[in-house]
Amino acid sequence: MRRTAITGVGVVAPGGVTRDAFWAALVAGRSATRRITFFDPSEFRSQIAAECDFDPIAAGLSELEVRRMDRYVQFAVAAAIEAVADSAIELGTEDRERIGVALGSAVGGTTLLESDYVAVSDGGRDWLVDPDLASPHIYQALVPSALASEVSVRFGAQGPSVVVSTGCTSGIDAIGFGHQMIQDGEADVVISGASESGISPISMACFDPIRATSANNDEAESASRPFDLKRDGFVMGEGGAVLVLEELERARARGAHVYCEISGYAGRGNAFHMTGLKPDGLEMSEAIMDAMRQGDLEPADIDYVNAHGSGTRQNDVHETAAIKRALGEHAYRIPVSSIKSMVGHSLGGIGAIEMAACALAIEHGVAPPTANLTHADPQCDLDYTPRVARRLPIDVALSTGSGFGGFQSAMILARDDLRKAA
């Protein structure tokens, strides 16, 4: 079986819009959540978010690209530029037909769809809208395949290209899709990750009535409190990350820096409820165990768990149960953390940001902390690495994701020298 190496990492995240700045913010335990600045949030229940201070031109995009690309596409292109540079792949001499693209997003161009709708519908008054007032690139906002298309075009990649949109597990699932493209020989290199820029009135409004987001507006910086007794929902975020996935033997042959390999990836559905989770964590634990089996790993091999840890009452209990069910007693012995405590929950983008964090955790031997975790919840009884990053050797990192629609996903990254060559 062909193996998948990670040879490049690029990140656009709140609090750090490059790989190094992102990692520094995580290790420092610095929260990037704040009162929303993109629009006046006063009429919303949740008025806080983790926003990116992002300059697309500084990130390497052209004026033309900035004009036609929605913000989430810009994030992905910026992260891809950084990741491809990091991989030291020389695109000029590569066989572009062997380079694929697999990117995720949950809500795609919602922000542009909404702002344009306001324009064409006379502020939401006219159901039969005026097409003459629509912006020229509005179709790319309706159909998020524009995300993969723009990245394929940017790098001249002519291999298979796809957007994966499985809600809040889109990030893990897109990288999983890219991994399977390499395993199955459809591509030798895949530019893979996810991106989201959903901090918009309609996104905030749709989570308000189901109380999924935090209303702790007075303490914006510490409102994202995964696993904390006082948690009251997730804090919306935005951002993206892109990894360069590469067939391992090829990566080694060209002397690439290999961060780690994808040792296992699995998804499950809870087939239960679009938003609700049962407390037993059954299906997520099945995904974790499947991912472990693919890499011939035992629970004791896992050194760090990067949790979905959204900070909703239900999720954190569900996920704690899933980790314990899959890892047994070992679950208590290893650091678990949620970086959503710092960068918020960027829906489809966060899974890729978390995979980038796992690759960097293995690289640097540091488990990032769960910020704002000050009050232990008796229902969440694992070691969640509260507030302070922890230095330890990490050979194997597990990341989990859970989302609306019942999607449960798990991916394991491992140092590539743990396994003997196939």
Added chain:
Amino acid sequence: MMTTLPERRRRAVITGIGVVAPNGIGTDAWWSATTSGTSGINRISRFDPSRYATQFAGEVDGFDALDYISRRLMMQTDRWTWMGLAAANMAFDDAAFRPDDYDPYSMSVITASSSGGNEFGQVEIQKLWSKGANHVGAYQSIAWFYAATTGQISIQHGIKGASGVVVTEGAGGIDALAHGRRAVFRGIDAVVSGGVEAPIGPYALTCQMATGRLSSVADETAYRPFDERASGYVPGEGGAILLVENLESAIRRGAPTIYGEILGYGATHDGHHPWAPPPDASQLARAIKLALRDARIEPEDLDVVFADGAASRAWDDLEAQALHEALGDHAAAVPVSVPKSMTGRLYAGGASLDVASALLAMRHGVIPPTVHADRPIPGCGLDIVRDVSRSADVRTALVLARGYGGFNSALVLRRISTPDITNDAHLEAR
């Protein structure tokens, strides 16, 4: 560089078809209309289209979600998801497959979407901006996003295996089925796959018109693929959901019909421009060649091609070139059809409906026609099946689909005849 083909002991076959199409709800009604050249394209009736340049579309008239789902579920979901749930039910019935009888982890749902629950979204955005934030309903968060249909099918039928949603615009139906096949190769026994789309709302139509690719002709002949009068395409709603099974488990459970096997798949991207046509047809041609190679067949083995048929001169020329480049002399000999001329382009639903056409063409020995395309573009050198359906022994079919922005996908399907499945050799690697 050589591609290493994955090992294949398992084979992915299609055992159930569910169709919701502008020219017929249910496989029988739709196939009867399709083979008789009956179009479902009409003036838009779901809203007053007078102020839009495009006023004709393929709407599914007479579709009542309550025939398939509860009122409660209907209130929580978009028309797109209603159609997906309806088509999934039909596919299960057709396959005589009861999900409750099987290990929930042995089944997956992998669908394509392009515009998600766009009409539900328009309603809620309208409420937000005209009435205020607290008027947005609790179901916007689960109805609008692109994963809603996969999630609801999984929940309604208790399906717990790895599921997915792919978005590659018009190529999505093929890419979803190919990913479904991948799931079968990795151990899943049954995959609910394909795609549907419901893009005929005022705002979604406005978004589509921004591409400049829609026809403004105001009659039912507006969509004329490979015709010298081609003026763009007509959008449509609906699609097909198929049940993809591992051949061995389908035989073991006594599946009543094995329509055919997903034998080969190829996908490429033009990597050229976010919307403009590529300088040549090389990447679409390469998708076809990859699919043939994956299927281990030669161009001469193809008995029919279901083409993408964008109905613009530039895109139709490129597709004809790709067929000539990939199939050589056989391109002029093999019948080519675009039955979507009777439904409009269904985006994520279009390619899976073409796969359904290919499977039924194999089963019934008839190739449905391309309508309103009686003046073929000069020099395209293709044998377009025009106006009326054609009898033919169809054993192997190629389905092509392109997605806006440069996506090219090709799928090869092969009929499975009774001798094949009574012979144990089918279980060995080919």
